[in-house]
Amino acid sequence: MLNLAKANSILLLCYSIFSTSFAHSESWSQRGEVILESRRFKDDHVEISNDYALSFFSRVDSSYQGDNVKASLRGYARVDQTNTSRNIISFEDTFISYAFGEEKKFNLFSGWQIFNWTATEAFHPADVVNSRNFDSDLENLEKIGEFSAGMQTKFKGGELTFYFFPHYERPRLPGSENRLGLGINIERPVWVDGHGNDGNRWGAQYGAHYSKNLGDGDLALFLLSHMDRTYPLIGTDRISYVSTLVAPSGVVPLEVAFRPYYFKTADFGFTYQHVLGSLIIKGESVFKDYLEHKPIYTLRGLRTPDDHGELALGLEYDITTDGGSNLQFFLEAQSLFAATKIQRSEMNAFQRDGMMGLRYALNDVMGTEFFISLIADLERPHEYLGNFVFMRRLSDFWKVKGGFRYFDAPKKETIATGLENLNQDHYAFFNLMRYF
Amino acid sequence: MKYFLLLFFPFILFAQTPLEKGLEIVQKVRLLNKGYGSEKSSMKMILIDAYGVKTEREMEGKVFEVKNDGDKSISLFLNPLDVKGVKMITWSHKEDDDDQWLYLPSLKRVKRISSSGQSASFMGSEFSFEDLGSQELEKFVHKWLRDEKILGEDIWVIERTPKRKSSYSKEIIFMSQNKMNPLKIEYYDRKEQLLKIAEFFDYKLFKINGKDVWKANKIVMKNIQTKKESQFIWNTRDFNVKFSESEFDSTSLL
Numbered sequence: 001m002l003n004l005a006k007a008n009s010i011l012l013l014c015y016s017i018f019s020t021s022f023a024h025s026e027s028w029s030q031r032g033e034v035i036l037e038s039r040r041f042k043d044d045h046v047e048i049s050n051d052y053a054l055s056f057f058s059r060v061d062s063s064y065q066g067d068n069v070k071a072s073l074r075g076y077a078r079v080d081q082t083n084t085s086r087n088i089i090s091f092e093d094t095f096i097s098y099a100f101g102e103e104k105k106f107n108l109f110s111g112w113q114i115f116n117w118t119a120t121e122a123f124h125p126a127d128v129v130n131s132r133n134f135d136s137d138l139e140n141l142e143k144i145g146e147f148s149a150g151m152q153t154k155f156k157g158g159e160l161t162f163y164f165f166p167h168y169e170r171p172r173l174p175g176s177e178n179r180l181g182l183g184i185n186i187e188r189p190v191w192v193d194g195h196g197n198d199g200n201r202w203g204a205q206y207g208a209h210y211s212k213n214l215g216d217g218d219l220a221l222f223l224l225s226h227m228d229r230t231y232p233l234i235g236t237d238r239i240s241y242v243s244t245l246v247a248p249s250g251v252v253p254l255e256v257a258f259r260p261y262y263f264k265t266a267d268f269g270f271t272y273q274h275v276l277g278s279l280i281i282k283g284e285s286v287f288k289d290y291l292e293h294k295p296i297y298t299l300r301g302l303r304t305p306d307d308h309g310e311l312a313l314g315l316e317y318d319i320t321t322d323g324g325s326n327l328q329f330f331l332e333a334q335s336l337f338a339a340t341k342i343q344r345s346e347m348n349a350f351q352r353d354g355m356m357g358l359r360y361a362l363n364d365v366m367g368t369e370f371f372i373s374l375i376a377d378l379e380r381p382h383e384y385l386g387n388f389v390f391m392r393r394l395s396d397f398w399k400v401k402g403g404f405r406y407f408d409a410p411k412k413e414t415i416a417t418g419l420e421n422l423n424q425d426h427y428a429f430f431n432l433m434r435y436f
Numbered sequence: 437m438k439y440f441l442l443l444f445f446p447f448i449l450f451a452q453t454p455l456e457k458g459l460e461i462v463q464k465v466r467l468l469n470k471g472y473g474s475e476k477s478s479m480k481m482i483l484i485d486a487y488g489v490k491t492e493r494e495m496e497g498k499v500f501e502v503k504n505d506g507d508k509s510i511s512l513f514l515n516p517l518d519v520k521g522v523k524m525i526t527w528s529h530k531e532d533d534d535d536q537w538l539y540l541p542s543l544k545r546v547k548r549i550s551s552s553g554q555s556a557s558f559m560g561s562e563f564s565f566e567d568l569g570s571q572e573l574e575k576f577v578h579k580w581l582r583d584e585k586i587l588g589e590d591i592w593v594i595e596r597t598p599k600r601k602s603s604y605s606k607e608i609i610f611m612s613q614n615k616m617n618p619l620k621i622e623y624y625d626r627k628e629q630l631l632k633i634a635e636f637f638d639y640k641l642f643k644i645n646g647k648d649v650w651k652a653n654k655i656v657m658k659n660i661q662t663k664k665e666s667q668f669i670w671n672t673r674d675f676n677v678k679f680s681e682s683e684f685d686s687t688s689l690l
Contacts, residue, residue, distance in 0.1 A: 031520045061521070061541070093544070103680050116545040159687040211687045216535070218548055218686065277533070278552035318550050322603065322625070324557030324564060363557035365483055365491050367518070396491075396516040435517035 030062040032436045037078075039429040041179045050177045055080040061093075068104070071096045072111075075145070085175035086135055091145045105154045112145030117209070117220060119273045119282040122355040122375060123334035125310035126222070126269045126284035129207075131171040131229045135180050137405070138349060138385065138422070139375065144169055158212030163224075165205035168193075171229050173260060179425045186234065187259045191227055192292045194264060198237075203227075207267075217274040224267040228288060231305060231347050232260035235298035263305045264291040282314040282332075299415050300346060308347070309337040325364075330357035333378070345380060349418035352379035366393040383409040383419045402430040458578035458594050461611065466573055468616045472644045475499040476677040479670050483561050486663040493559050500679050506530055506570045508684035513559070525686055528570025533600075539689040546689050555603030561666035562632060562657040566603060567623075568668075575599055581608070589614060604631070615639055615650035625661075633658050644675045 035057040043051055059076040074093040080086035095111025118127040122139040132141035150163040168191050174181030190198045207224030236257060269286035290305040297303075314332035321327070332355040336344045344351035357373035369391045377383035386406035393399045406426050409419040416423070452460065481493040494515040500508045506528030513522045521541035528534045533551040540547060554566035581593040590613040597606045605628050610620040618636055625631040636652035643649075655668040682688055 029521070031517060033518075103682065105682070114544045116543055118545070119548075154682065159685070213535075213686060273548040275533070275535070275548060275550050278550050280548060280550055316550075318553050320553045320556045320603070322555075324555065326553055326556050361556075363560055365485070365560040367516070367560065393516060393518060399518050433518070435520075 027065045028062070029065070030060075032058070032060045034058045034434050034436075036432045037429070038431070039427050041425055041427040044179070044424065048177055049179055049183075050083050051179065053080055053083060053086065055086060068099045069096065070099070083175070083177050085178065088133060088135075088172060090133070092143065093145060107152050108150070109152070110149040112147050114143050114145055117222065117271055117284075119271045119284050120312050120314040120332050120334075121316075121330050121357060122332050122373065123312035123314075123350055123353070124284070125286045125312050125334065126220075126271045128222075128224060128228075128230065128267050128269070128286060129165075129226075131169040133172040135172060135174045135178060137387075138180075138419075139355075139373075139387075144172065155210065156212070158210055161209045163207045163209070165207075165226060166202060168201045168203060168205075168227050168262070169229075170201070171232075171260070179427070180422065182234070182421055184258055187257045189232070189260045189262055190237070192261055192263045192294050193227060194292050216276070217272060220271040222267070222269055225291070226265065226267070227262045228265040228267070228290070228305070229262055231288075232262050233296040233298055233303050233305065234258050234260050235296045235303070237261065237294060237296050261294070261296050263294070265289060265305075266291060278318045280316040280318075282316065283312070285309065285311045303346075306339045306343055306347070308339045311335055311337065326359075326361040328359040328361075330355065330359070330373070332357075341379065345417045349421075350375065351377075351418065353377050353383075367399075368392045377409075377419070380412070380418075385409075385419060385422075397435050399433040399435070400431065401433065402428070404428045454580045455577070457580035459573075461580060461592050461594060462573050462578045462596075465611065465616045468647065469649060470501070471647065472649065473501055473676040474679045475673065475675050476679075477670050477673045479668060481559065481561055481563075482667040482669070483559075484665040484667070491560075493561070498677075498679060498683070500681055500684050502681075506534070506572050508681070510684060519559075523689055525684060525689065526569060527684070528572060530572045530574040534570055537686040537689065546686050548686075552601070561668075562659045562662075562664050563655075563666055563668060564603060567634070567657070586610060586619060589619065591619065612650075617650050617652060630660050632660060640673075642673075642675060 037055045037057050039053050041051040055078050057076060057078045059074070061074040063072040064070065072093045072095055075089070075091040077089040078087060091112040092114045093112065095109055095113055097107050097109035099107035115129040116127060117129070118124040130143040130146050132143060134141060136142040146165060146169050147167045148163050148165050150161055152159060152161040170189050173186045176183055176185045191200065191203070192198055193203045195203065205224070205226035207222060207226065209220065209222040211218065211220040236259060266289045267286050269284065271284040272282070274281045287309040289307050293304045295302050295304050312332060312334040314330065317329045319327040334350050334353055336348060336351045339347065353375055355373055355375045357371065360370045362368040371387070371389040373387045375385040384406070387403070389401065389403035391399065391401045404426070407419065407422040407424060409423045411420045411423065476498050478496045479494070483491040483493065492515065496512045496514065498510045502508055509526045511524045513519045523539040525537045526534055536549045536551050538547045538549050539545070554569060555564050558565050558568055576596045576598055579595045581595050584591050584593060592611045592613060594609045594611055595606055596609055598604060603626065604623050605626050606624045608622040609618050611617070612619050617639070620636065621634045622630060623632040623634070634655055634657045636655055638653035639650045640653055641648055641650055651673065653670040653673065657666045657668070659665070
C-alpha cells in the first residue's frame, strides 16, 4: 500500500504542477482514468507463481496547445496487491514542443514520448523505438516513454523528424512469480554499446523518420542507430573458454545470474498502409544490422545477436451492417528473415506466424465492442494464442473490459522457446474503468 | 412538324428536364454556401432512445475549404470520457472516396480507415458518418421533383440518389429558396422504405466574406423505424478562422 501511495503521489504531484501552470488557458485539456484490474490464471500447481493478480492502475493525461507551444504530461502507475514486481510508474508523454512561424513548418521538441510506427494489429516489426512492459499482451505490449529531443520539419510534402535519444530506457521483464514471465528473476540489464562500460544507461542514439501521404496510401520510412530492446540475449558474458572435453561448446559460464543484454543496432524500415475500397492493405518491415556482436552464454549455449530482417503484412476488411454496426476482419502474417529456423524461434515468439481476427463494434450508445483473434505459428507445429475481449461503457464515466487469453504451445525440446514459455498460462481478466 | 412546334412553342428549346433543374439548383446552393474559408465550431449531440432516455456527446470541429476539391476537416471528441481526445481527419473529394484517419491518443496511433464504413452509426447516434460527412454534388444525381411551400417558405423538392455505394437508395431534400439550405431531408433505405427524417432548425444569418449565408444550428434526426432520435446542436460557430492547411495532415495528429 505504501508503494501505491508513493507511485500515485508522484503522478498526481506532476499533474498538479502541470495543471496549475496551464489551467487558466482555454487550450488546456485534461483526462484521467483509474482502473481496477484483475486477472486469474489457470492453476499451474506451482507454489511460488501468482495465479491471481489484482492491481490498481491510474493514468493522467494533460495537454496544453497554444499558438506555437505544445506541452503534454501523460503517465501511468500500476500497483499490484500481492506482487510488488508488477508495480510500475511510467511517463508516457511528458514533453514540450515549440513550432516556429505561422505555418509551423519547423518545430523543436524534448521530453518523454510514446512512438507508434506500426500499421498492423498483432505484429509490429517497424515499431522499434519504445521499451516495453512485458507484463502485458504479447502482441500489443505496453510501452514505456522514451526520452528524446529533436526537430521536425516539412519536406517534400511530408514530415521529416530527426531524433536524439540520450538515455537507454529499460524494458520491464516480469519477475519469477509472474505467469507472463520466464519463471526466473532477471537481473539488471547490460547495455552493449561498444563503449566498454556496459552498465552505463546513457549514450548517443539517433534516428530519422519520414512520413508522407501518397493519395490512397500512407508511407513512412525510418532509420535508427539505437539500443535494440526487442531481442535481448538473456544469460551472462562472464564466461571462460575451456577444452571441448570439459564442455562441448568450449565455453562455461562463471555465474548463474541471468541478465538481459541489449545490443546496439542500426535499424532501417518502413510502414505502408493503402486503402482499396473496403480493404486496407498494410505492410511494415525492418532490417536490423547489429553493431555489436559480443558472445553471451545463454541457456541454449553461446549466442551472438543475428542481423536479420522482419516483414509483416496485413489485410483489414470493413463491413457495415444496415443497423449501423461495424465488422472488421483482420488477416496478418509476420516472418523473420536471414536466420535459421532455430535462431528465429529463439528470437521471437512470432517468428513466422499468422493472425486472424474479428472486431465487432455495435456502434451503440454504450460503445459495445467484441474482439476475437487467433495467432498460429506457421513454422512450428502446435503453437496458438487465442484472445477474446469484450468492452462496454456503463455510463459516460464507467466502462468494463473483460476477456480471456489462451496459450497452447507445448514444449518440444528440453528448453522452452518463444510462446512455449507461456504454454497453458490461460487467464481470464476483468477491468473496471472510471474516467475523469 | 418539328419547326411548326418550335414556332408556336419556343419555350421547348429552353425547358429544363427535372435532372437539369435539380443540378442547377444544387449548383446555385453550393455557390452561395462556398467561400467561407474555414470554420471552427463546438457541438453537442443529444441521443434519445425509444423510451425518451437522453445521452449527451460533445465534440469540436475544424473545417478547411479546399479550392477545386472537397473540404478537409478535423473532429475532436470530448465526451464520453473514454473517447476524449480521439480525432478524425477527413479529406473529402468531389468524385473519389474520401480519405480518413483516426487518431487514438491512448495508443498514439494514427490509423487509416476505409471510407466504406460511411453508413456506420456516428457515436451511437441516428446520424451516420455519411449524413455528417462530405455532401459533394458530384457524388449524387439530383432531380427536381416539384416546388411547394412549407410554413410559408418557398421550397424546392429535390431527389438525390447516390452514385456510389450508400446505405440509402435516395434522399428527398426540401430546400429553402430563401435560405438556400435544406429544411428537411428524408432518407430512404436500400429497400426504398422511409428510414429517417432530418429537420433543420435555428437558422442564423452569418456574414461571410461579404456574403449573407444561412446556417442551421440544430439538426434533429428521427429514425422512423426504431423511433430513436438524435439532435446535433452547434454551441459556437466561427467562420474564416485562420488555419494552416498542414493542421489537417494526418501526420500532424501526433
